[in-house]
Amino acid sequence: MDRDRMAAGSGRAGLARLAALALAALALLPLVGKSGIWDPYELDRADLARRIAIHVFGARGLDLADASGQLPTLTDLGMGELGFTSMALGFRVFGLHDWAGRLPLALWGLAGALVLYEFLARLVDRRAGLYGVAVLVTMPLYVMQARTLLGDIVTMAALTMAFCGLIGALLEGGRGAQRGARLASAAWFAVGILGVVAGYLSRGLLIGVAVPALGAGLTWVLLRTSGAWPEPEGRGPTLGDLVGAAALVLGVAATAQGALVLASSSAGEPLPRALGVALLKKPPVESTFDLTLRQLGHALFPWSAFLPFAVGRLFRAPAADRAGEGVAPRLDREAGVRIALIVTSALAYGAFALLAPHAGALPFSGPALLAAIAALAIRDLERGAPSSRALAVGCAVLAFVLYRDLVTSPDRALSVFSVDKPVFPKSFEGEAASAMRFVLLAFAGLVSLTWFEEQPRDLDRSFGAWARRLLDEVHAGAAELARIWNGNLLFLLIVIEAALVGVGAMLFVGKRIGWGTVARMPNHLAAYGMNAWWALPLLLAASPVLLLVARDAFRHAVARASVPRAIGTPLAGLVAGFALSFWYYPALAAQLSPKEVFASYESLRKPGEPLATLGVRSRTAAYYQGGEVTSFTDVLQAFDWLTAAGSSVDGTAVPDAPAARRWLVVKSDDLPRLNSLFRKRYQRNLPVLDGRSSQILLASNELGGRPNESWLGRVVLDEPAAPENPLDAMFEDQLEVLGWELTDDDGQKVSSVVPQKSYHLRTYFRVHRPVTGNWKMFVHIDGFQRRYNGDHPVIEGRYPLSLWQPGDVVVDDHELQLEPNFTPGDYTLYFGLFAGETRFQVTRGPEHEDRVRGGVIRVR
Template identity: 80%
Template sequence: MSSVHRGDPHHGAPPAVLEPHAGEAPPHAEAPPRDEGPLRADGAPATERPGDAARSWRGGPARLAALALSALALLPLLGKSGIWDPYELDNADLARRVAIHVFGAQGLDLADAPGALPTLTDLRMGELGFTSMALGFRLFGLHDWAGRLPLALWGLAGALVLHEFLARLVDRKAGVYAVAVLVTMPLYVMQARTMLGDIVTMAALAMAFCGLTGALLEGARRAVAAPAAWLAVAALGLAAGYLSRGLLIGVAVPALGAGLTWIVLRTSGAWPDPERRRITLGDVAGAAALLLGLAAAAKGLLVLAGSSAGAPLPRDLGVALLKKPPVESTFDLTLRQLGHALFPWSAFLPFAIGRLFRAPDPQGDAAVAPGAEREAGVRIALVVTSALAYGAFALLAPHAGALPFSGPALLAAIAALAIRDLERGAPASRALAVGCAVLAFVLYRDFLLSPDRALSVFSVEKPIFPKSFEAEAASAMRLCLLTFAGLVALTWFEEQPRQIDRSLPVWARRLADDYRAGAAALARIWSGNLLFLLIVLEAALVGVAAMLFIGKRIGWAPVARMPNHLAAAFVNAWWALPLLLAAGPALLIAARDVFRFAVARTAVPRALGTLLAGLLAGSLLSFWYYPALAAQLSPKEVFESYESLRKPGEPLATLGIRSRAAAYYQGGDVASFSDAAAAFAWLTASAGGDAAEGDPAPGARRWLVVKADELPRLNSLFRRRHERNLPVLDGRSSQILLASNELGDRPNQSWLAQVVLDEPAAPANPIDAMFEDQLEVLGWELTDDDGRKVSSVIPQKSYHLRTYFRVHHPILGNWKMFVHIDGFQRRYNGDHPVLEGRYPLSLWQPGDVIVDDHEFQLEPNFTPGDYTLYFGFFSGEARFEVTRGPEHENRVRGGIVRVR
């Protein structure tokens, strides 16, 4: 087998890190199980044949494990997350129309909603995903879970086919591992649990790939029954792929993958019995797949070249073309999408692909050869088909933008084989351990700086990430990073040693010996010069600490002007830095040894640490992160709040939310408004007002589901009449809220209540100043991040400047606010939109008390002392004129800001 290198599990592998020290008695150690597989009675590793399952992993338990993993990840609580408007809602509405016309569903008609059978151009892709959702609506009614259930079943089918493929051609453990990886990939899981439709393409590619490659490899052994079954699976996958994403993605990719794999195997000598030159069923399957793939690719490219964005969508294309190509439509668009959509597995996959070319050595057993050859074919097919899938999506990116990648099953199989290889004796890799951790951290920083990257799993246009969810999202991603990167690093950094310390004193002695050996090695580096340099550095730190300590107490001017937090850092650096450098390795060694001990005590293969990392991180994302994100994006929780709070006869309407969303939660249509003034008139209809036919009696309590960007205008109208903020009874989401004309005995959950006050203001530093005759300055105060008032600030620490105003007349002009903190030839300049631009000045009503909250942080060069605060408004080069109060150059002089 020339196409895949069979690596020696011991050649080039790092030696066992832990060996018994001199004078250490053998009874203090025990032999844990090795990673090569089951142990014989004498303790030596038993050889496990590729292609044959270990006896403890027979077909039944392995299938049950794969089914359980898939079902637990894809099926529970499908209706917990509401429908995402507009992306899911649009697809659900199209599927509803398909259910009416294709399946004859009754009772799914909605007033004022299109009812005609949609075309492929309306669907923007093939129809199979929508037909599947439509069948769910036909059987179970118009519910969110009813539309998602058929798609989740497609995802389940794709995972189970992948398991059977690897179980037959590699071994059953590899099949279970692949399922575990697949159902913890956010791209696959979220597509299966939302009504976006592309899970059908992903499952179809898994079926077509497994079917064609299975027929190719098992047909090479001149069997008949197995290739026939695989060909039936392939036919289903190819048909589903064509009916969901056309010829290029749905047919050409899996067919060419199998066909090119056949050519590679035939020309490399890896084909079974190459000397006989007999034509087998595998040859027929490979040649047919190659011809089909070439024909599909040629026809798909011709259709793509002859299609335009304004023309009807051809079925053969299956991809909606954009009128204007996206800016980020280069070849790496798919790579960047996968980096975020497959996190955290995306940090492991580049290294797993490299490991795919180094299979464990079958140790010369002749009986192993047929299974090894089949496994080599699987590896080649995975690499070839993954490359073709990437090429197809890179080709379509300039025309269609980012599409959900259809090959997560291929990538899951690659990751599973890398894990299984380590279990079967492939060498560990410190490069993989460190590289995976670094790449995971880079991706985590992307999520931290641009939280909307998490929405890459959906591949929708211009999604908006809810600002109120950013803090929780950062916490979830941080925990996911630490869990995955930590366990993967522990798994791959070394081979599991045979001898483990059995007692804490023995471990402590070994740790002390390691420290002594490390100190001796440090003393030998650069002939002792490195150690001398560290001693000089420590002496310098002691000297600096003494100078600062004494200088602060005698009032030495250069030291006194140094910021306190910076001085404190230097004073403590002489002992904190050495302690950190000494404790850091000890903590890492302790974590490593705890992992070693856990592997030895549980008698499970060390390689399963990677699988556990994926399961834990995937569970965090699937059952915490994405459901919480969906709650922010969907109106479902708001409708549930309405059901729990309303009384009989109290009507509901929507503003900025399409009324069709209510059909999935309320069972019918509700009034819908696109204009805030009309919604306000309906919401506040008085007892003497005119009521439309069918409306409840005027003066009754009414409810309104409001899109967040409509709330400021609606609140301004409400304040103009009632001089208080619009009552918001459910403000958990930053995107969709539940408002009413009466607050009742519940607190107002509107975020505007924090910046437009209903109660009198009492700022810590009152000021009497006026901007023309429109805006009065009431005062200001400083708070920390926890909202506590402070009297002084420290450089490089975050604070909030809260400035209070009272509106006297409507504000003319489009002003921005500036903040200057001046003194000692230094200035902090804080230009910013008032109220972050979320409540424009044009909406401020006379009598409103407004609080602008500006977060700021002084630079390190701000030395201790008293600085002067100035603030005001500007538009271009002009400033809002200060007509009363302390001012300088049309800046209100606020007073002293003390820096320490």
């Protein structure tokens, strides 16, 4: 019977281990080759790894013309060499491909996840191990570092191994002199030493050695002094004592030596191996002790909304599980795990806060520690720890705050990479906001439902019973509302409702009899006032009912699936984390990398059609084209190459046209000038065959029958313009005004506007002579003693007036939104160009004070 029980337990352990492996592999491995190399951040590191592969592994086939081939120093790397050596090994085995460099890093991430599982499964239980892996591989910081050529996933995996190994050896060694305990302690100690060495070779003494070693040493001291350490069977110290003392000595020595090296080092000097981080000559102003907290808030979203509460829950005594024999020793070890996680997480934060003023933002190396903390909080709830409405509401509020940060400042999502001055692609902001909204709703909703209450034992067995109970709860809630403040709260709500009814009636009557003050109110504000008396009470009454329905639906889903209610939290992380790792970040990477552009070139080109790059380093092509291509840094040189002398452009005979089709990968910053040169010669926009990214595009000298995907096609028109409101005006003898029109956000033309709603004013110009001067545009909407003032750079500064060529028809698209004090009526539109206090002179057409009088804009 015991043998059967052991076999069954071994089988379940094998299945749990396989599930952890499958989950980690699914999250980390499939998309290592999906996104291309990010120039310059990944490209620089890949090039350093390529040079290591040549000199260390003898990969002479990786030499590139006109590229440095010397063995890089630690100063060149800016950190320890282990991550770069791992990438170099991938290049040596598989060749010079982006995925070949990423695969070893992803395997490091996989190893870290599996070590975390084994640690939690042995010292807590298997479910805690599975939850830990689920949290870790849905943290964007960990996943994206494993998928990119930045190298810090090695540091994260190394810290995981060092922490789990040393703490595992400490706690297993404290169990006594049993042979099994000694073997387990020795195995964990070997893993810990491997992690310490890997940490030292990746990020030096402070991060790689001091944090895990000092964490284990201080944990041992706390356990020893608190009386929680098991009494030794003999007189001598236990194996755990030896591990703890050795870790303490190593940690103190590494901390002292690391602090000394940091104090004696400065930017510009050779990087000491013991330091492991490149020092900045002038760190950014925001590099203060709280930089790491701000980075983690965005880099771990959405888990960062749950973690503060999980840390607090960790201070509770671990709940006993129905594990039968061996529960007490397991609980003793679990208490040690909790202490170790708290201590080591604090030390990791301290190390990064210490380095932030000297090195700026560094990728936090301890996401596995935070994942383990979250896993224990989830496991405690599953084992009977009380639910927490404060956690449910607090997590939702904090998640919303972080969501607003990531939507209003999308570049904060790039904190997972911790690179210097990254640029977030503007064309991706809309999709990014949608993805983040989904992540917020999925994570905050499921976590709140999970933690708000305990799972009830008895559920309604029929729809009728459920409806009656729901009605009773609504009645009880209404009765409780009537008792608050002795009924004064209900009385206040009634008074507010009476006021809303009065306001609605006043507005309704005033609009119909033409009462002056009411008649001048914007229609949309009047509509809000007339409908608030019924809409607001309905919303307040419906919201609790909808929340109760969602709560009951979750209750029934948990009961029907026969799973613990706590599983809703890792499920929330999986849904949100996979949305980020399989949707948000791959789409973002496609905007930042030229890989899709090179793929388009391969699919569209014909044999013999050459490729060059402008603003994109030629070494990038080596990872996609199998070798370097012609590269330009000067726009004029690139234009001369692209338009080499021939006979036709798009089949039309034109002097000095190219003879054969050519292709150019161009950075978006260089496109406007290149387009201007092309229009000057051919009177049409430069053909862009792949314009999906706002950062890197694929241009050619011919369209080849395909549509032009250049965003400049919406700004500089190839077809005749027909604005809704034509004008005949002139700025000196340089710029003619053709007219204007208003559109909504969907691009539909409108004849009137509503205050507080967004519209686009599209103004059409024709260039007669090159425009001199650095002019900006102003828009005035005047009337009823009010003015809308819309000063803005023409075309948002993306296509300067100095690039406009004679004959060009150019459209300025200005987004405007009138303030709520704009009452209904007809307003006059004026616009013009200015530089400082000087206005561009209007020499023809309707004008007032060098402002073109555009006509009437009707406000509703």
